[in-house]
Amino acid sequence: MSTATGISRRRLLGLGVAGAAGAAAVGAFAGRTLPGGSAPAHTEAAGGAVPFYGRHQAGITTPAQDHLHFVAFDVITEKRGELVELLQEWTAAAARMTQGKSAGPFGPVGGDPQAPPDDTGEALDLPPSQLTLTIGFGPSLFDERFGLADRRPPALVDLPSFPGDALIPEISGGDICVQACANDPQVAVHAIRNLARIGFGRVSVRYSQLGFGRTSSTSYAQETPRNLFGFKDGTANLKLEDAAMLDEHLWVAPGDGPGWMTGGTYLVVRKIRMHIETWDRAPLAEQEAIFGRDKARGAPLTGRDEFDEPDFTKTGADGKPVIAENSHVRLAHPSRHGGARLLRRGYNYVDGSDGLGRLDAGLFFMAYQRDPRKQFIPIQMELARHDALNEYIKHVSSGVFACPPGVTDAGDFWGRALFT
Numbered sequence: 513m514s515t516a517t518g519i520s521r522r523r524l525l526g527l528g529v530a531g532a533a534g535a536a537a538v539g540a541f542a543g544r545t546l547p548g549g550s551a552p553a554h555t556e557a558a559g560g561a562v563p564f565y566g567r568h569q570a571g572i573t574t575p576a577q578d579h580l581h582f583v584a585f586d587v588i589t590e591k592r593g594e595l596v597e598l599l600q601e602w603t604a605a606a607a608r609m610t611q612g613k614s615a616g617p618f619g620p621v622g623g624d625p626q627a628p629p630d631d632t633g634e635a636l637d638l639p640p641s642q643l644t645l646t647i648g649f650g651p652s653l654f655d656e657r658f659g660l661a662d663r664r665p666p667a668l669v670d671l672p673s674f675p676g677d678a679l680i681p682e683i684s685g686g687d688i689c690v691q692a693c694a695n696d697p698q699v700a701v702h703a704i705r706n707l708a709r710i711g712f713g714r715v716s717v718r719y720s721q722l723g724f725g726r727t728s729s730t731s732y733a734q735e736t737p738r739n740l741f742g743f744k745d746g747t748a749n750l751k752l753e754d755a756a757m758l759d760e761h762l763w764v765a766p767g768d769g770p771g772w773m774t775g776g777t778y779l780v781v782r783k784i785r786m787h788i789e790t791w792d793r794a795p796l797a798e799q800e801a802i803f804g805r806d807k808a809r810g811a812p813l814t815g816r817d818e819f820d821e822p823d824f825t826k827t828g829a830d831g832k833p834v835i836a837e838n839s840h841v842r843l844a845h846p847s848r849h850g851g852a853r854l855l856r857r858g859y860n861y862v863d864g865s866d867g868l869g870r871l872d873a874g875l876f877f878m879a880y881q882r883d884p885r886k887q888f889i890p891i892q893m894e895l896a897r898h899d900a901l902n903e904y905i906k907h908v909s910s911g912v913f914a915c916p917p918g919v920t921d922a923g924d925f926w927g928r929a930l931f932t
């Protein structure tokens with residue numbers, strides 16, 4: 513998207529037009545319509561910038577954007593100083609890119625023509641698109657390489673193997689993860705590509721995953737989206753408006769573990785293949801019984817409206833529970849897990865077809881929480897053992913990461929308190 517002069521907002525900012533003049537230019541841009549009076553392709557709300565600095569990292573309670581590019585890196589340098597420098601460089605680039613600027617100060621075309629550009633350029637004409645970049649540190653980072661073994665939080669456990677797991681090691685784990693979310697997939701891909709480029713020689717990409725169509729709402733202002741089985745997903749999620757619940761279930765509090773994690777949270781990722789063609793042959797009544805919710809409105813089978821509380825005691829004419837014992841929502845419900853909740857922030861994925869005519873598709877499940885030992889692990893153990901949904905899904909990749917608190921200002925960097 514371009515300004516009246518034909519120079520993009522990202523380019524303007526990337527070329528260093530800052531301060532009052534830059535702000536005025538951006539302000540003018542933000543309010544303008546395209547020639548002919550049509551609305552911009554991205555509204556400012558969808559295309560605007562999410563603040564990078566704050567007590568918590570952005571991209572967790574931020575209203576879930578439409579697109580994901582998730583990456584897990586292996587650290588290949590063994591020098592602690594090089595890793596710290598990389599985190600500093602990444603933080604500076606992330607602070608810039610999330611505000612719609614280029615990854616480096618010169619941008620795709622403003623530097624020395626004899627040197628590779630400090631930004632790859634494919635987001636040159638695009639608005640910030642609510643890009644957020646969220647970092648996490650995996651258990652393997654806390655081995656002997658960087659002197660971090662005694663700084664590993666007890667809550668950052670290796671996940672146990674769950675019944676039915678079919679994990680592929682090459683797309684599981686990772687020393688460091690970065691979740692890029694944006695309302696434009698090209699902006700998310702650009703951000704991860706540039707972080708990987710900056711990390712050359714110090715990290716290598718272990719795996720990455722594209723996701724589209726968020727499968728959760730993280731704000732009451734958002735409509736509940738649908739997953740690839742056609743059901744509303746994210747109804748009973750933690751929402752950013754529930755501040756007390758976030759303190760109880762999401763953010764690491766003082767005394768929970770090492771001080772460097774206070775204000776942070778833990779992320780569990782699971783790539784879950786969904787057997788779409790088998791599901792599509794299941795009768796509607798069976799699909800609804802599996803989730804315990806109706807397909808049209810997402811209401812519990814004991815209620816009428818989406819946000820009605822399920823009644824697990826209610827029985828039908830046959831004397832059986834209306835919401836089946838092996839239904840997904842009964843097994844995952846907080847009442848079964850001592851009140852434990854998750855902030856789910858997953859995305860649909862389709863990686864093409866599998867060569868046998870079936871979609872290679874599913875849910876890239878991501879859930880943030882205060883302590884995976886008390887939240888994800890017991891919930892998933894229950895689901896893995898009893899969930900009727902298991903006939904239609906397969907967990908193929910897994911990861912757990914400690915996501916540090918937010919970067920407070922330009923002097924701070926991702927994970928500073930861990931390394932100092």
Ligand SMILES: C=CC1=C(C)c2cc3[nH]c(cc4nc(cc5[nH]c(cc1n2)c(C)c5CCC(=O)O)C(CCC(=O)O)=C4C)c(C)c3C=C
Pocket residue numbers: 739741743744745746747748749782784785786803805840841844845846853854874875877888891892895905
């Ligand atoms: C271990 C955690 C969970 C995994 C893994 C998981 C996989 C998974 N879920 C769906 C679809 C739905 N899940 C729903 C609710 C729900 N799911 C979990 C946890 C996991 N799901 C929780 C904690 C809840 C909320 C339970 C409650 O409090 O009522 C729903 C219902 C709508 C909603 O509340 O979001 C759907 C639909 C799929 C397809 C899937 C794996 C592919």
Ligand SMILES: [Fe+2]
Pocket residue numbers: 840844
């Ligand atoms: Fe679920």
